[in-house]
Amino acid sequence: MYVFAVALEDRSWHHERSYTAERAHRASTVALWHKVRTVEDPEWTRRYHSSDPAEKAFGGRVEITMADGSSIVDEIAVADAHRSGLDLLVATSTSISSDRLPKASSCPKSRPLSRPRVTR
Numbered sequence: 001m002y003v004f005a006v007a008l009e010d011r012s013w014h015h016e017r018s019y020t021a022e023r024a025h026r027a028s029t030v031a032l033w034h035k036v037r038t039v040e041d042p043e044w045t046r047r048y049h050s051s052d053p054a055e056k057a058f059g060g061r062v063e064i065t066m067a068d069g070s071s072i073v074d075e076i077a078v079a080d081a082h083r084s085g086l087d088l089l090v091a092t093s094t095s096i097s098s099d100r101l102p103k104a105s106s107c108p109k110s111r112p113l114s115r116p117r118v119t120r
Contacts, residue, residue: 004064005033047077 002024007013009029017023047057061075 001036001038002033004036005029008032008064
């Protein structure tokens with residue numbers, strides 16, 4: 001996918017600059033982009049279609065294998081801005097008034113967020 005190719009090359013992602021015509025047509029980006037493979041995981045598909053709010057998920061898992069054999073692995077069930085992601089926000093935010101957010105206990109539970117792992 002294009003977003004991974006840009007993020008790997010630039011070591012960052014920007015919602016506008018990463019989509020400029022000049023950026024999108026960079027030969028090295030296009031070559032890397034064509035190496036990206038998308039594979040369906042039946043468990044993520046099941047969670048996406050689940051009618052149980054505690055299981056419903058809109059995220060996915062990413063595994064990037066580098067040329068040296070190391071890999072970067074991460075997954076997230078829902079975006080932090082998604083209602084189910086509010087558990088984390090409510091638990092950690094000190095800058096948002098708690099009376100403006102639902103209580104964490106009222107939000108459907110999602111799988112815990114993992115942090116990227118780099119393996120060799």
